[in-house]
Amino acid sequence: MHQRFSRYILANSEVGYITFLEGIGNQKPLWFEAKMVPNYLIRIREDSRTGAVLTPKVIIRMYREDSEPVSTPSYLPQITIYHQLLNFDPLKSNIFYLFGRIVHHSNGQDGDFFQEDGSINTKNGSFSTNYLEIGFFWAKLFAFQQNATEFYRTSLEYHPESLQDKVLNDRYGNLRWHNDLKLFKFSRKAFTSIFSGKELNDNDFDKSIKRPQMRAEINTTIIFGAMKNVRDWDISRRLSGSLTLSYNPAFLEDVRLFVQYFYGQDYYNIHFEKILSEIRIGLMADPFGI
Numbered sequence: 001m002h003q004r005f006s007r008y009i010l011a012n013s014e015v016g017y018i019t020f021l022e023g024i025g026n027q028k029p030l031w032f033e034a035k036m037v038p039n040y041l042i043r044i045r046e047d048s049r050t051g052a053v054l055t056p057k058v059i060i061r062m063y064r065e066d067s068e069p070v071s072t073p074s075y076l077p078q079i080t081i082y083h084q085l086l087n088f089d090p091l092k093s094n095i096f097y098l099f100g101r102i103v104h105h106s107n108g109q110d111g112d113f114f115q116e117d118g119s120i121n122t123k124n125g126s127f128s129t130n131y132l133e134i135g136f137f138w139a140k141l142f143a144f145q146q147n148a149t150e151f152y153r154t155s156l157e158y159h160p161e162s163l164q165d166k167v168l169n170d171r172y173g174n175l176r177w178h179n180d181l182k183l184f185k186f187s188r189k190a191f192t193s194i195f196s197g198k199e200l201n202d203n204d205f206d207k208s209i210k211r212p213q214m215r216a217e218i219n220t221t222i223i224f225g226a227m228k229n230v231r232d233w234d235i236s237r238r239l240s241g242s243l244t245l246s247y248n249p250a251f252l253e254d255v256r257l258f259v260q261y262f263y264g265q266d267y268y269n270i271h272f273e274k275i276l277s278e279i280r281i282g283l284m285a286d287p288f289g290i
Contacts (some may be wrong), residue, residue, distance in 0.1 A: 005051065006041055006256045008095060008139050009082050013053055013183070017258065018077040025278025029064040033281075035287040038061075047201040059268060062215045070198060072122070074269045094140050099155075101133040107269040113167045120270060127173065127270035129164035130202055133157040136164065137180075151182040159225075172272060173223035173238070173265075215256070220276040240264020246284055258284045 014037045022030035036058045043051040057076040063069055080101040111124035135155025159174040221240040230237045246258035259281045266274040 005049075006099070007242045009041060009051060010039055011139075011182075012097075012137050012153060013037070013055065014057065015039065017272055017282055019280045019282035023278045023280030024222070025280075027276060027278045027280075031064055031068060032061040033059070033280075051082050053080045053082070054078075055080065060270060061156055072107040072124070072127075072269060074105065074267070075108060076103055076105050083189060096136060096138045099103075099134070100138050101155075102130070102243065103133065104128075105269065109270075112256055113165070113270075120273060122270055125270050126165060127168075128160050129168055131163075132158040133178075135178070137260045149179070150184065153180040153182075154178065170226040171228045172225075173227045174225040176224070177222045179220045212246050213244045217246075218242070219244075222262065234257050237265070246286075248286060254286050256284045256286045258282060 014035070014274040016036050016038075017033070018032050018034040019030070022028065022033075022147040037055055041051055049199065055076075055078050057078060058074070060070050061073075063071055079255055080099055082099045083199065085096045087099065109124045109126050112125060113121060113122055113125045113127075115121045115125075130280050133155050134196040135153060137151055139154035140150045155178045157178060159168075159172065161169045161174065164172070164174075184203050190282070210270040223238040223240070228236065233284045240262075241264060242262040244258055244260040244261055246256040248256045259279065263273065263277045265272055266276050
């Protein structure tokens with residue numbers, strides 16, 4: 001039960017990755033983009049249904065420009081509290097968690113937000129916001145031998161105006177609704193079982209597979225709140241989403257190859273007014289063996 005609690009929590013935490021170049025799309029030329037998200041799980045006692053995860057998250061981009069700069073990284077230190085609603089029951093496959101998160105997001109710069117021509121200063125302009133996120137997730141069919149499950153997570157993210165740079169109050173969109181679906185063993189049966197309510201049995205899995213070779217993850221975000229020069233229902237600027245497929249070849253242990261399509265608001269701090277549309281490939285961390 002202790003191992004299962006930890007594995008569920010860590011499986012629903014972000015994992016790091018590194019991309020090869022900038023991919024195909026409208027991203028500036030890059031050598032790589034990397035996300036580093038070490039997760040430190042804290043649990044008061046072994047039988048507790050509550051735990052906390054400390055995450056000093058950082059995203060960096062190395063541009064293919066003179067001197068190959070790593071420009072204005074995103075620093076996102078955060079703490080997340082998880083609470084399991086019910087005790088584990090071996091006769092039930094669904095487990096529900098509530099979670100709350102406090103996050104600081106900044107780029108470590110102190111320059112003016114705008115340049116003299118009125119454009120945003122993406123070189124050294126200051127970007128800083130703090131936000132709260134609350135939500136729940138449920139996990140289904142996480143058997144140790146089968147290493148197969150699905151996760152669904154939904155949450156609301158709120159940026160209080162008093163806790164961010166004033167210039168962001170009418171630009172950034174201070175309320176966001178996130179929905180994430182993870183298929184840790186990608187198959188037609190696993191996908192349709194989520195919506196049909198039908199329980200899968202041991203015959204639906206190959207127990208000889210140490211970990212699922214194929215995985216899929218779908219993420220969506222809808223942005224609410226004031227965004228300058230953006231209409232309330234402008235889906236092209238308020239909707240973000242990604243589809244990620246990853247594969248674990250036999251010669252890799254704690255790493256997966258992935259391909260991802262991303263569309264939406266640039267998540268790289270002060271670059272938020274740009275809309276990205278790109279296909280990228282790279283390596284993704286897989287430290288949990290799940």
